[in-house]
Amino acid sequence: xxxxxxxxxxxxxxxxxxxxxxxxxxxxxxxxxxxxxxxxxxxxxxxxxxxxxxxxxxxxxxxxxxxxxxxxxxxxxxxxxxxxxxxxxxxxxxxxxxxxxxxxxxxxxxxxxxxxxxxxxxxxxxxxxxxxxxxxxxxxxxxxxxxxxxxxxxxxxxxxxxxxxxxxxxxxxxxxxxxxxxxxxxxxxxxxxxxxxxxxxxxxxxxxxxxxxxxxxxxxxxxxxxxxxxxxxxxxxxxxxxxxxxxxxxxxxxxxxxxxxxxxxxxxxxxxxxxxxxxxxxxxxxxxxxxxxxxxxxxxxxxxxxxxxxxxxxxxxxxxxxxxxxxxxxxxxxxxxxxxxxxxxxxxxxxxxxxxxxxxxxxxxxxxxxxxxxxxxxxxxxx
Amino acid sequence: xxxxxxxxxxxxxxxxxxxxxxxxxxxxxxxxxxxxxxxxxxxxxxxxxxxxxxxxxxxxxxxxxxxxxxxxxxxxxxxxxxxxxxxxxxxxxxxxxxxxxxxxxxxxxxxxxxxxxxxxxxxxxxxxxxxxxxxxxxxxxxxxxxxxxxxxxxxxxxxxxxxxxxxxxxxxxxxxxxxxxxxxxxxxxxxxxxxx
Numbered sequence: 001x002x003x004x005x006x007x008x009x010x011x012x013x014x015x016x017x018x019x020x021x022x023x024x025x026x027x028x029x030x031x032x033x034x035x036x037x038x039x040x041x042x043x044x045x046x047x048x049x050x051x052x053x054x055x056x057x058x059x060x061x062x063x064x065x066x067x068x069x070x071x072x073x074x075x076x077x078x079x080x081x082x083x084x085x086x087x088x089x090x091x092x093x094x095x096x097x098x099x100x101x102x103x104x105x106x107x108x109x110x111x112x113x114x115x116x117x118x119x120x121x122x123x124x125x126x127x128x129x130x131x132x133x134x135x136x137x138x139x140x141x142x143x144x145x146x147x148x149x150x151x152x153x154x155x156x157x158x159x160x161x162x163x164x165x166x167x168x169x170x171x172x173x174x175x176x177x178x179x180x181x182x183x184x185x186x187x188x189x190x191x192x193x194x195x196x197x198x199x200x201x202x203x204x205x206x207x208x209x210x211x212x213x214x215x216x217x218x219x220x221x222x223x224x225x226x227x228x229x230x231x232x233x234x235x236x237x238x239x240x241x242x243x244x245x246x247x248x249x250x251x252x253x254x255x256x257x258x259x260x261x262x263x264x265x266x267x268x269x270x271x272x273x274x275x276x277x278x279x280x281x282x283x284x285x286x287x288x289x290x291x292x293x294x295x296x297x298x299x300x301x302x303x304x305x306x307x308x309x310x311x312x313x314x315x316x317x318x319x320x321x322x323x324x325x326x327x328x329x330x331x332x333x334x335x336x337x338x339x340x341x342x343x344x345x346x347x348x349x350x351x352x353x354x355x356x357x358x359x360x361x362x363x364x365x366x367x368x369x370x371x372x373x374x375x376x377x378x379x380x381x382x383x
Numbered sequence: 384x385x386x387x388x389x390x391x392x393x394x395x396x397x398x399x400x401x402x403x404x405x406x407x408x409x410x411x412x413x414x415x416x417x418x419x420x421x422x423x424x425x426x427x428x429x430x431x432x433x434x435x436x437x438x439x440x441x442x443x444x445x446x447x448x449x450x451x452x453x454x455x456x457x458x459x460x461x462x463x464x465x466x467x468x469x470x471x472x473x474x475x476x477x478x479x480x481x482x483x484x485x486x487x488x489x490x491x492x493x494x495x496x497x498x499x500x501x502x503x504x505x506x507x508x509x510x511x512x513x514x515x516x517x518x519x520x521x522x523x524x525x526x527x528x529x530x531x532x533x534x535x536x537x538x539x540x541x542x543x544x545x546x547x548x549x550x551x552x553x554x555x556x557x558x559x560x561x562x563x564x565x566x567x568x569x570x571x572x573x574x575x576x577x578x579x
Contacts, residue, residue: 068468071506136398143425150437157439157520163506171511175439175555199397202390303511306466 016044019364023052027130027368030378034355034367041363046356050349053382061342065306066092066331067166069342074161077348077380079119082111082152083322085165090246091318091329092167096311101296104169106289109248110182111155111164112320113278113285117189118148119323120229120271120278121196123375127268128200130372131209137199144192151182168299179286186282193275201269210265214358214370217262224354228325228347230374233270234262240321247320251288252281264373307337315341324348324375344383348376438553441520443500444509446542447549455543456517459484459493463509463518471502472509496542500526501535516560522552 017038022028031052037045057076061069073088074081086108093100125141149159155174156164164171200206216226221234231238239256241249257273259266295303302309311333319328325347332341351374358374359367403409404423413420427434448455459476477485477494484491509518521544528534550557 064468065466068466068508071468071504071508074506075504140401146425153440154437155439157437157441157507158505161505163508175437195397199394203394204387204390207390304514305512306508 014039021364021367023049028371029126029376030381032371032376032378032381034371036359036364036367038364043359043362043364043367046359046367048352048355050352051382053378055383057383058342058344062339065337066095066309066311066339067303067306069339070166071161071163074163075379076344076346076383077322077324077327077377078160079122079377080115080323081158081160081162082108082115082156082164083320084327085162086112086247087318087320087322087327088329089165089167089318090320091316091331092311094316094318095314095331095333096167096302096309098167098298098302099296101169101293101299102290103173103292104166104294104296104299105247106285107155107170107174107294108165110282110285110289111152111162111170112247113282114148114151114182116278116323117275118145119375120275121145123372124196124200124268124271127264127369127372128206130368131206133206137196140192140196140199144189147185151178151185154178154181166295166299166303168302169293169295171295171303173294179289182282183286186279186286189279190276193272193279197272201272206268207265209369210268210373211263212261213264213362213366214373215261215263216354216358220354220357221262224350224357226325226351226354228322228351228375229270229274230267230325230351232256232274233259233266235260240319240326244319248285248288249281252284254278254281264369267373267375310335310337319345322347324377324380325351346380346383348374348378348380349383352376352381436522438555440522441505441507442524443503443505443521443526443537444498444507444518444542445521445544446496446539447517447519447546448543449546452543452545453492454488455492456515457493457496458491458515458517459496460514462512462514466508466512468506468508469502469504471499473497473499493539496539498537498542499535500537501531516564519549519553519556519560 019036019038020033021036022033023031028034033049033052035047035049036043055075057072060072069088070085073084076084089108092098121141122145125138128137129135152162152164153159155178156162156171216230216234218234218236221231221236226234227238235258237256237258240246242256254277257270257277259270313333313335315330315332317328317330319326326345327347328345330341330343330345331339334340355371355374358370362370400413400418400420401423403413404420410420410422446455446457459474461474464470464472464474473495474493474497475495477492479485486492505520507520510520546557
């Protein structure tokens with residue numbers, strides 16, 4: 001909306017107002033700051049300010065062994081520790097040519113899909129919190145999330161900082177009865193999704209707040225390198241699980257849900273549909289988990305003695321379809337036990353670059369839900 | 384097109400059902416209405432009741448000793464100190480006045496073994512890299528303290544815990560560790576001695 005069209009009587013003095021949203025505000029999902037310039041309640045300029053949670057992750061990674069970076073990747077996007085581990089494991093495998101145990105491949109794909117359920121469930125809860133549905137949807141989401149985190153704890157020893165996936169497979173096999181528990185949870189998940197959808201999808205208030213708000217045009221999404229559910233909500237069929245076909249995904253049948261408008265509502269609904277597809281993938285994967293070791297012998301050897309792993313000179317880029325988008329790890333080896341360069345392509349950060357384009361012309365209240373629908377975790381934005 | 388407001392009402396039915404599921408009478412009502420209820424009470428009243436953690440639940444590391452506290456498995460090789468990602472372990476080997484390593488039970492041992500648990504991130508890499516199975520993860524988590532230096536720096540005396548304790552908190556993992564230790568010992572015992 002052009003700010004000059006706002007109806008103002010000639011005798012009213014108008015001036016633009018600068019407002020800081022954040023960094024200490026729960027609606028910014030962490031320590032993120034938006035310098036908004038307002039005309040009345042309308043956004044005419046918005047400058048994202050990042051870096052409050054910068055922890056020097058990449059530089060630390062260049063001073064320690066490849067394996068020692070795994071616990072730090074847990075803390076990138078702390079909602080999705082398992083898939084962060086997975087991305088780094090893929091990059092290290094490419095770099096060092098490490099074979100993967102088949103059971104380990106299944107287990108970590110199962111973990112990655114469970115992570116997607118955790119992330120999308122939680123982010124929808126947070127989005128509704130941002131819309132003003134204070135508490136109820138978020139707590140329903142967290143109730144379900146907790147059940148999956150219990151599974152993570154049983155397998156890896158920690159609910160959120162899992163540090164479980166390793167190059168060549170996973171750190172250790174899942175405990176007795178874990179797969180049956182996971183199957184029970186996954187089979188019960190559609191019931192929760194139905195309930196969640198009954199609460200939200202047709203809700204008139206949600207639709208009023210979210211439809212035609214923060215529209216991300218298809219061309220802008222592509223040219224700004226937006227990935228993940230946000231890109232697919234704008235109608236671009238791009239899913240790295242299909243494009244790259246890594247891990248077990250080529251053997252699973254699943255669809256890539258696409259949005260049409262690219263507004264906040266589409267981003268919400270694409271995530272719901274993605275969870276339903278994840279449930280399908282999980283059901284197929286849990287049925288097909290083979291026996292055998294959970295980690296290849298070379299992977300186990302470098303996990304036990306990280307300094308013996310000296311990959312040949314060269315570079316590798318490993319990427320996965322993380323719940324937030326394309327999560328890539330770029331490693332450069334100079335033949336020593338430590339990476340020469342360690343770079344992360346963080347989906348939260350790159351998806352955030354279009355924030356101003358989404359917000360211009362909307363009201364302050366809409367900015368909060370647009371940010372919520374982008375789905376950022378500041379641990380990953382700032383690294 | 385649905386009637387305006389029907390979506391909100393449908394959502395309210397969900398919240399009402401969830402409300403009912405958190406009460407005994409509510410579940411009885413739901414059963415009477417032929418809606419299969421689930422137990423909606425999911426909150427654990429923490430200090431009064433505690434969550435049952437998985438066996439693999441890990442918090443901070445501890446040092447394992449066999450039988451007596453001076454018979455610890457750690458030989459002060461400093462591999463964990465080197466591999467610890469946040470570098471929170473500090474070890475010095477016990478040495479005599481001439482700088483020669485002291486031995487107990489035929490092994491060198493640490494004079495000082497400190498873990499700064501305010502830095503430790505519970506990643507378990509020290510456990511993975513230890514060739515002697517000397518360090519394991521504890522599951523004790525009620526460790527709040529008022530002083531960062533005195534109470535958050537775990538010294539050797541505080542870290543020492545028996546193998547029996549390890550078996551008690553992680554029976555499954557302790558069994559695997561015992562197998563590995565036995566396998567390491569076995570070849571030495573069965574190797575035929577060269578003829579004299």
